[in-house]
Amino acid sequence: MIIKIDKNRPLPMYIQIRDEIKRLIKEGKFNPHEKLPPSRDLAKSLNISRNTVIQSYTLLEAEGFVYSVTGKGTFVNPRSIKKVCKNPDNYDVKRFNFESLFSIAWRRFEASVMSGLDKLTSYDNFKDYITFDSPNPDIENLPIENFRNSLINSIKKYEAQLFSSEKTEGFYQFREYLSKYMLKRGIYSDPDNILITSGIQQGLSIIGRLLIDPGDTVVLENLSYPGALSVFRSIQAHYIGVPGDKEGMDINILEKILKRKKVKLLYTIPTYQNPRGSVLSFDRRKALVELSEKYGFAIIEDDYAYELSFKGIEEIPIKAFDVSGNIFYMGSFSESLFPGIRLSWIIAPKHIIKKLSSLKKSEDIYTNLILQAAVLDFMEKGYFNKHLKQFKKILAKRYEVINYALTRYFPTEAKWNSIKGGPYMWIDLPSDIDSLDLLLKTREKGVLFAPDRIFAVEDLGHSGFRLKFSNVNEDKIWRGIEIIGNILKSMLSGG
Numbered sequence: 001m002i003i004k005i006d007k008n009r010p011l012p013m014y015i016q017i018r019d020e021i022k023r024l025i026k027e028g029k030f031n032p033h034e035k036l037p038p039s040r041d042l043a044k045s046l047n048i049s050r051n052t053v054i055q056s057y058t059l060l061e062a063e064g065f066v067y068s069v070t071g072k073g074t075f076v077n078p079r080s081i082k083k084v085c086k087n088p089d090n091y092d093v094k095r096f097n098f099e100s101l102f103s104i105a106w107r108r109f110e111a112s113v114m115s116g117l118d119k120l121t122s123y124d125n126f127k128d129y130i131t132f133d134s135p136n137p138d139i140e141n142l143p144i145e146n147f148r149n150s151l152i153n154s155i156k157k158y159e160a161q162l163f164s165s166e167k168t169e170g171f172y173q174f175r176e177y178l179s180k181y182m183l184k185r186g187i188y189s190d191p192d193n194i195l196i197t198s199g200i201q202q203g204l205s206i207i208g209r210l211l212i213d214p215g216d217t218v219v220l221e222n223l224s225y226p227g228a229l230s231v232f233r234s235i236q237a238h239y240i241g242v243p244g245d246k247e248g249m250d251i252n253i254l255e256k257i258l259k260r261k262k263v264k265l266l267y268t269i270p271t272y273q274n275p276r277g278s279v280l281s282f283d284r285r286k287a288l289v290e291l292s293e294k295y296g297f298a299i300i301e302d303d304y305a306y307e308l309s310f311k312g313i314e315e316i317p318i319k320a321f322d323v324s325g326n327i328f329y330m331g332s333f334s335e336s337l338f339p340g341i342r343l344s345w346i347i348a349p350k351h352i353i354k355k356l357s358s359l360k361k362s363e364d365i366y367t368n369l370i371l372q373a374a375v376l377d378f379m380e381k382g383y384f385n386k387h388l389k390q391f392k393k394i395l396a397k398r399y400e401v402i403n404y405a406l407t408r409y410f411p412t413e414a415k416w417n418s419i420k421g422g423p424y425m426w427i428d429l430p431s432d433i434d435s436l437d438l439l440l441k442t443r444e445k446g447v448l449f450a451p452d453r454i455f456a457v458e459d460l461g462h463s464g465f466r467l468k469f470s471n472v473n474e475d476k477i478w479r480g481i482e483i484i485g486n487i488l489k490s491m492l493s494g495g
Helices: 012-028 040-045 050-062 080-082 104-111 115-121 144-162 170-183 200-211 226-234 251-260 282-295 351-363 369-380 383-409 433-444 474-492
Strands: 066-069 074-075 195-196 217-220 240-243 263-268 298-302 327-332 342-347 424-429 463-468
Touching: 012 050, 040 050, 050 066, 050 074, 050 282, 144 327, 144 369, 144 383, 170 195, 170 327, 170 342, 170 369, 195 200, 195 351, 200 226, 200 263, 200 298, 200 327, 200 342, 200 351, 217 251, 226 240, 240 251, 251 263, 251 282, 263 282, 282 298, 298 474, 369 383, 383 424, 383 474, 433 474
Parallel strands: 217 240, 217 263, 263 298, 298 327
Antiparallel strands: 066 074, 195 342, 327 342, 424 463
């Protein structure tokens, strides 16, 4: 142990010795319970009195850095080493190459387009921007006070259950309520047909782990939910994109794929599709179910926003046509209530739910019970229906504004379809305009959106982008669309 003291300093030497030993402990020069030099030996090496060293050791013990054992000596207190552990961001990376341990799956993800685009649309860096892709809610229109009341009420009502262990499938009373709620949707289930998950993405991951081996083929809309792409990539599925139009996935093209390829799973968002906002037609829904039985593949129906119809007309779910039990239905409150409420559910046959529950248990045992109980109270007291009614009016108004703004400010070369509901619109661009180039230019003017690369399963052959308007107020919609439109016109004219 090398201790440096300066006898010419006004600071007492016993304080200097104490500070030096503390520094060495902080720098990791000692192991837990390591013995310090005997006071006599240290005093001799520093050419000072033994009493000075004893004073230093006494101070260190009083501060919890060392402890003494009569007849044996003074030792480093292991708690002091924990207390002064380095900041995780200040480790000496030259001493250990952590990156050499990273998995192949991570390296694939890091190299993917999605990972790079995260940096372009990092909301922490662009808080003051007009963001047509932000996950953050419109705080002014959220029923926060009512939800706070439901949170308090549910804890009082279900206290014993919420603070003890619960089945992985989820809070029973909540599943019981959902089974009745889904009956209005045309889907029969009882509580044992339902598994509560921490968001749609976790549900996709669990189903994927149940069905997909590396290399198995999964079919999606050619523009699809990025979370689904991430899940299927992580389980090393081979995925194929099916193009679509304003009536949703092209069933004829899908069947051509099915004839030449063994497909195990199809993932679809038939109602207010993310990102296109399209609705799969009634005839195509029926045809899709028939194809699944004919070619032997399972379907995941992501029904995340079916309630967000502008005119109150709900589409019939694909699950309503299910007679074989091969359709996984997934619902969520993230879009219709609070994005921060990662609360979703899967409906499937009981024997499948049991298998999915076993897989979920390996991840997180069960989804937040207090949150489930709070949402249950929120629903039972009618708060949700009241909020939904108001939110749909706001959504319809914002759609009207964005549609009008697009017509006014966008060039005729840009195309979009009218939508019946949901939070998203899709803009098709001329083939010579790259949506990523457009994003880089609009970002300089304070406007963000989601470019096609985030959603593309396969090469589209053209460019486009998604606008999320549900959480952008009318004034910002006008300003944001005007900025994008002006830049787009400039790019088309060679500017």
